[in-house]
Each structure stands twice: as structure tokens, then as C-alpha cells.
Amino acid sequence: MNVHGFLLLGILFSSFVTGLVIFFLKEENHRLRTWLNLLGAGVKLILVAALLWGIHQGQTYSIALEFLPGIPFTLGADANSVLFVTLSSVLWFCTTLYAVGYLEDSPHRSRFFGFFSLCVTATTGIALSANLVTFLTFYELLTVTTYPLIVHRGTTEALRGGKIYLTYTLVGGAILLLAVAWLHSLAGPVVFKERGVIQTLLASHRGELQVIFLLFMLGLGVKAAIVPLHGWLPKAMVAPAPVSALLHAVAVVKAGAFGIVRIVYDVYGVETAATLGVLPPLALAAGVTIVHGSVRALFQDELKKRLAYSTVSQVSYIVLGAAILGPVATIGGLVHLVHQGIMKITLFFCAGNYAETLGTHRVSEMNGVGRRMPLTTAAFTVAALGMIGVPPLAGYISKWYLKKGAITAGDEWVAVVLAVSSLLNAAYFLPILYRAWLLSPKAWPHEHDFGRWETHWMLLTAPLVTAALVIWAGVFAESPFSPLAWVKLIATREYGP
């Protein structure tokens, strides 16, 4: 532990304390709650910036609390954590802004924002966990804190969605616990470390390590929505739009994908995993998920469902990157962790805007939305094109590295999967853009007038900011301050210079 470790606690507590305080606010205290929310998100952002600066200066950060016998509760900041914590805190700020606008008049806001903050605390914790048990702790906390958000509306449908979500994630959590405990019994306390920590067991426990790897992937695959463990994700779409944004881009799905990254790179080590022969099946599962998600998305008329299946497909790019040996594929997968986040959150923000402003929930109702809401639709277009992989947007960068990595590793079939997926992406996004911009509008189901702007300013700011990020991450990918630059650093450390 060092004194700088308290910065990590600060990052964690900035949202935790906010959440706790918000629980006790009266429902009418709208202004105070909004300020607290933005304050918490802002403080977190500043602290994360301080963390980045410190790491740039060569500072190391870690803090440990006593927990289980022999296993401390440890937070740390390695390259992977910083990547994820920066992503989640930036996107959290946008989501908070968006959620405040979105839930302006709905009931139970104190409860909502309380759990909202706790949810982000858990995500930050997942990012900053330095050992497996700490990771497991925050991973389960994330499950628990997301449930009230999914069932927030309290309707029968919401409760059913919540039940399905809990069933999937808790079973996944139990499998993960088994994997963690089993690995602990073989390897002792597992601390995350580049290139893995289990090389010494490779010769003596090969079979067990393979089974444990499978258990890890099953446990984490639920949250990462790998086919066939993805059933909860479309059902969880009943949640309010900011929650969907959070689920898909910042917290839950990302936590699963990040967990898989952790296990492959920092517990097993990608080279050790390749020696064990567990990567090809994982790559296959990811490939199947990518195609399956895209095909299912094609047939959804409900916009949010289409986006949900798109997430199923896109998150597996990250898994695919992890499942292919070689620094280039690693770069592609990890950078997609960031890129998918900013693109998907933009899409969900826009979908929420359409629903809030015009009452349109279905693709078939979207004719001419571009004329009524040009800014929102512009943001939507940028993100959708990014998803398809149009240069020079963020998605193009990820797909290019993934394809190159796969070919370098000799997995040509992956390149085919990527090409098919891009075609499918185009097939389910381009019709939406066509309708939005080129068809003439009909009457909207429930139109709200927000005066000067096409919608509430908070609802508008968030997608515009994230769409700008999508462009920035693509255009300035080669600059030293891009996600790509950071991910290259991680890849160098994982594979050695």
C-alpha cells in the first residue's frame, strides 16, 4: 500500500458516497439531486484524470484492505484497469447528464439514482480490482445493483426482465465463484499480472486448468452475452434508456468482456492459454456470437431490440481479439472495448431521444426523423457508420486490427466472419439511416415540444459528445492521446518488447 492508493479509494467512493446520499434525498429535491449526481461524476472524472497523469509520471497505485484469510481486498491500477476505468467514468458522466434529463418527471428518482451510482461504483471496482476475489466481489455487486434499475418501472414486463436477468447472472456468478475457488485451491491467491500467473501449474494440472478456463468463460460469458448465454440481454431492454446505455456500454456487458480479457491476459496469460489449447474454442464461440447477433438484429423492428442484438454481436469482437494469439489481434480486441462503448452508448442515447421526443420505438416508425431531429440523427449516423466499420471512424480501427491480427495468426476464417458481420451490420443499420434521412415523416406517436432545441438539452448534449468521441477515436487513432495508443502499450507489455 502507498499513500497514492487513496486516489483509487477516492475514485471508488466518489460515486459510492453520492449513491448513499442520494438514497436519503426527498423525491422533490430535484435540484440538489442533480447537482450531487453531476458533482459525483465530475469528481470521479477529475480523479481519473489525476490517476492518468500520475501513471504518466511513473507513479504506481495500489491499496489493500484485510478481507479473507490470506486474501486481501486489493485495488490497483495497471494498464488494463486504467483503460476500463477511464472509459466507464467518461461515459458515466455523459449517462448521468442524459439520465437526469430523461427521468425528469418519473417517480422514485432517488432510488433510481442511488442504485445508478452504486452500479457505477461496482463497475469502477471491477476495473480497479487487483486480484481475483476483489474482482468477483465487484462483479457480484454489479449484478445486485443493476437489478433495481432494470425493474425500475415496476411493470410486469420489467419484473419478468429483471427475473430473467437475475437468473442468468446469478447462475453465471455461481459458476464464476466455483472457478475462482478452484483456481485458488490450485494456485493460491490469484493476483492479476501481465502474462499470467499460472505458468508453473501448466505441466501438472493441465486438465484442471482447461476445465477452470471453461468455467470462467461460462461465468463471465453470461454478462458478456456470448451465445448461447445471451438470452437475458434483449429481455433487459424493458429498462429505461439510460439504463440500457449503462448496461450495454459502460457496465454489465463490458464487465463480462473485461473479465474475459483479465482471465486471458492477466490470469492465464495469452501465451499460456494458447499452450493449453483453450483459445480456439473461445474464438469459435465469439465468431458464432458475432454472426448470430447480427442475423438476429436484422429481424428486429423494435429499435432497442435491434441495438441489443447488435451489442451481442459487437461485444464478441472483444472476446475474439482476446482469443487470437498475437499482439495485433489483442490491440483490435482491447481497443474495441472502448470503441464499442462509445458507439453503442451514442446509439442508445439517440434511441432514447426518439422515444422521449417523438414516441417512436420501432424502426418502421422512424421515417423522416432526421428532418425533425437533425442533431440526434447525425449522432446516430456517426455511431451507426462506426459500427459498420466505415473509415475513419472508431469501429474501422478495431476491425482493421482484428482482421490483420487474425491473418497474422493464420486464422483466415476470422477475416471471413468479420467481413460477413460488417455486411450484416450494414444491412441492419443502413435501412434505418435511409428511413431517417430520406423518407418523408408521418405523424409521430407522442410528440413533445422542447422549445428551442429539438429535444431536452441534456438529452441532446450526451449523444453529441459521445458521437464526437467516436470521430476522435477514429481520426486521431495514431495520436499519443487515443485509446489505440494506450492499447498498444498494453499489448507491448503482454507480449514483451
Next chain:
Amino acid sequence: MPDADHRIYLLAGVALFAIGFYSLLVQTHLLRRVMALNVMGSGVFLVYIALGAQTPGPIPDPVPQAMVLTGIVVSVCATGLALALADRVQAATGRVELGDHEDAADLPDASPAPSEHHKGTPSA
């Protein structure tokens, strides 16, 4: 092991215990069940006394006797409590035996007809 004389008491004690236990299981009348418990208790005490007598020499071991004295006190209290409770049960149910599954059916503070009750109280 105790010699033959003592063994008779020992076996008698065990027999009493068994008889008491059997009655406890088959009798339903509350008073009979309380009596069955007392028979079981007497059986146990007899076993203790028999075991106390097994020590060599003329003076029996005092420890089991002290235990039996304590046991008798406990047993009297238990009987008193059981009788008082049985009396209350009879007053409340009008029956002198325990129903089989009735207790699971009517549970806590269920105020009768709660739904009318709530509808009747206007929520300001």
C-alpha cells in the same frame, strides 16, 4: 459394568424410557403426553441411580445422584410449564389435543378481512 442387581434397575429404567416415548408418540391427549414425558424422565433417573450404584465399595457414587436431583427440579418445572401451556391451548382452541396442520394455516396478526379494511381507509 454393573452387576446383576443393578442391571435390573438399569433395564427397568430403559424400559420406562421406551414406554414413555412410545406413549408420547401414540397418545394425542395433552395430559397423557405430559404424563408420558414424566414416565420417560423417571426412566432416565432410574438409569442414573443404577449407574451410580456400580462403583465398588459400599458407598454409591454421589455424582449421578446430584444430577438426578437437578434433573428432578428441571422435570417439575417442565411439567408445570407444559400443563400451563396445555391449559392455554385448551382455552384458545377448545381442544385437548394438537391439530396436525392447522397452525401453519392461520398465521401472524392477520386481521380478518384486511382488504375491505384498506379500501375503507381513504389514502388522503
Next chain:
Amino acid sequence: MTAAWAIALLILSPLAAAALVFAFPRCGRWLALGTVAVVGGASVQLTWKVLTDGVQIHRVGGWGPPLGIDLRADGLSVLMLLITALIGLAVSLYAQRYFAAHESERPLPVNPDVAASRLSAAILDKDSVRRSAETPLRFKSPTRELVRGDRNPALHRERYFWPLFLFLWTALNALFLSADIFNLYVTLELLGFAAVTLVALAGKRAALTAALRYLFVSLTASLFYLLGVGLVYGQCATVDLASLAAKAQPGPALWVALALMTGGLIAKAALFPLHFWLPPAHANAPAPVSALLSALVVKGSFYILLRLWIEAFPALMTPPVAQLFGLLGAAAILWGSVNALVQSRLKLLIAYSTVAQLGYLFLLFPLAATPEGGFTAWSGGLIFLGAHACAKTAMFLTAGNILHAAGHDRIQDLDGMTHVLPVSVFAFGLAGMSLIGLPPSSGFAGKWLLLNAALAQGQWWWVAVMLLGSLLAAAYVARVLAHAFTRVEEPRKPHPIAPVMEWTALALALLAVGLGFASHGLAELLRVGAPVAGAMLLGGAAP
């Protein structure tokens, strides 16, 4: 304060307070709080002594065995004493207002016609509407009037609650400090008497019936145990726990004796399949009593089983016996959880959950019996015990709040509870986390250690049972919470509830979660005088 004083105070102060409350019923609340302070201080002092100086023994009157009574405190004892003090504190605070909340209850007309006319008058008359919001209209169950001396049932109940609660506490403290198996019998009986009477305190027909059934089970079980004690004395010529291990010669007589004692104790500890008496008794008692019964009373019998099998007769703890205990525990976990899932009443659900959670404690026997991982399982099981005590108390107190605010505890009619009692529902959720065993709760810490022990010994079947039990627990906790989150168009007007009742439940639930971080320290405490061999497993030790 020396250890001897601490030990004496632990038993005598609740006993004296109980007698005083009986004489001066009006002082009950204050005397209980005073006892909490004294017993809490003595427990902490004794814990400190045990941690620094090791096992403490106090010979009452200086006699020593076989005639005198020894009191002994090791890590296990003081852990149990601390848990008892903690739950005692919570229940004392909660009961300050629990019974008082019913004080406004005035005897109402028994005749339904009169009551109905009152109801219609209330609807017409605005003033009486306001009044009826404060003093709820309630039909008196006719049977309640039959019970004598029940003019003001709430005051009547509180008057007897405090002395009985203090007697219960005396019995528990004495039980955890006893050093011989006969003294354990006496304390076990005292505990049973206090517990049965507390169940009967609710005064309703169901509670009385459940109490009497509980008494029959309890007395029969005690007699089995007592007969076993006699046979052990006949074999070993001592009842002192510490010297039994050396003198025990495995043989038919000893096996019979132990079988008798164990049969009695598992009935009292409500281990499957002898759990039938527990759900009605725990569900029908007043909320603070249910909490005491589930958190502490059943654990008393489990504690004796631990002392018997692990400490006094380890020679008889053969693998088949250990596996049999585990098997019953596993059956309890599954049977209790499945039953909890199908209950329609909240308190019955919680009571069946107790049946299930007690099963985990019995997994300690197969896992602690071998030197490899023995201590890990020992500390895991006992941390789990503490976790369950806190979580289950929080749950029963929450159920009491819900029952009071809503007038019922039907799970399917709990819709909108998050709006009515947010603190209580939050407490229920946190306690549920610990029951499910989600990290970082203390329930997780306990399960983690048990899992480690099972994996290290290759007893993977218990691993499967534990994980399945966790998922079932998640299912029944989520079932309650899902109903609580259901949206209601027009929220009902709840009866107002004292804040201390909500916050006590929340504090315990927070403790159930937060104690996970203390598991390292608790394991250190349990190390003192632990009767199991082996070091704490730190992983990486598998062959």
C-alpha cells in the same frame, strides 16, 4: 476486571435483571439496555483476555470437577457470546418500540356488526377517519378474548417479554460457558423453557399450539440427551468435556450414548428431517422473538453437537458419521430452500430459510473432520453461523416492520413496499445478500472457506450442494424483492413505524455484509483453543 468477573457477570447480570424486571415490570426496557451494556462490556473484556492469554477457566466456588461446576471460555465460546450480545443489543433496541407500537390498540367490539357499523361511520365522518388512521380499526379475534388476563394484549406481552428475554440470554451465556455435558443439559433446558414461553407470548391460537408442540419436541429431545449423558458417565466416569477425549473408549455403549444425545440435539437444532416444529414456532412468534429463536436458540444445540463430536469424542467421528451429518445438512439445504420458495407468507419463508441455512452448519462435520483443511472448515462454518445470525435477525425484524406497516405479510401483496418502507426493504436486500453468499458479505466469507476446505479435500459433492443452495436462496430472496418493487398505482397508507425499528434492522443487515471484512480477525479468534488440527488453507496446496 478479571476474566472470572467477566464470566460471572455474563451469567449473573442478565439473571439478576430478569428477576428485577419481574418485580418491577415498568423498568423492563431500561434494565434490558443496562444488561446490554454490562454483558457487552464483559463479552469484549473476555474476548480480549482469550485473545491475549488463551483459554480462560473459572471454577465456580473453587470446587472443580467432578462435583463442582467449571466455566470455560475459548475462541468458540467468546465468538458465540459476542454474537449473542450483538443480537441481544439489536433485539433490545427493536423491542423498545415493537410492543409499544401496539399500545394504542384498544379492545374493540367483538361483534362484527358493531365493528362494521363503526367502519361505515368512519367512512362518513371525517374526524373519525383521521382517528382511524391513527388507531387502526381491527377486529378482535374472538379466541383472543378467551385467553385470560388479555385486557391490553400489547402491554401484557411486553410485560412478560423482557424477563423472558433476559432469562433466555442467561441460558445462552451459561450454555456457551459450560465446560461439562451435564451442565450443558441444564442450560439447554433453561433455554428451551424461555424459548417456548416466548413463542407462546404472541397469545394467538396458532402461536400457543406451535409453542406446545415445540415444548414437547424440546423436552423429549432433552430427555434423550440426558439419557445419553448418563450412559457417557457410566462409561467414562466424567462429564467434563476436556477430559472426555482422553477417557473415551469407542464401544457399543458409547455409540448408543452418543446416538441418543445426537438424536436429541438435532431435533432441537431443527436439522432435517426433525425440523417440522421450527417453521410454525418461528413464524408465529412476535418478530423480536422469531429473531432470537432463529439467530441464537437453534445454534445453542448446534454448539453442543460441535463440542461433543469434534472436541469430546473425535475418536468416534469416523468418516461415515461425518458424511451422514453432511448428508442431512445437504438435505436440509435443499428441502428448506425449496420450501421457502413456495411459501406465501413472508415469516414462513424466513423460517424455512433458517431450516436451509442450518444445513450449511452441518457441512462443517465432514469438512472439519480431516486435518487437511480442518481449521478452514471450522472457521468457515462458524463465520457462517455469525453471518446467519445477523442476517436472519435483520430479516425477521424487517418482517415485523412489514407486518406492522401493512397489517399482513402475504408476499404477493407486498407490492410497492420499496416506497412505503424503503429502509426495511433495503435491509432485507442486504441481509439477503449475506444469505445468498454474495461477496463481500460475511455469508460469502463463510462459504468461501467451506468451499476451499471442500475443494482441498476433494469432497466436490458439498461444493455442488453449496452452490445450488446459494442459487435457491437467491431465488427466494429475489421473489420477495420482486414483489416489493412492483409498481402500485395508488400507494396504500401504511401504519407509521418507529424509526428505531427500521434502523436496527438495517444496522444488522449492514453488519451481516460488513463482517466479511472481519473474517480474518474472527479466524484468529477461533484459533484459540480450536479442537481441530491443521493450518488455515491459503490455497495452492492441492496435490
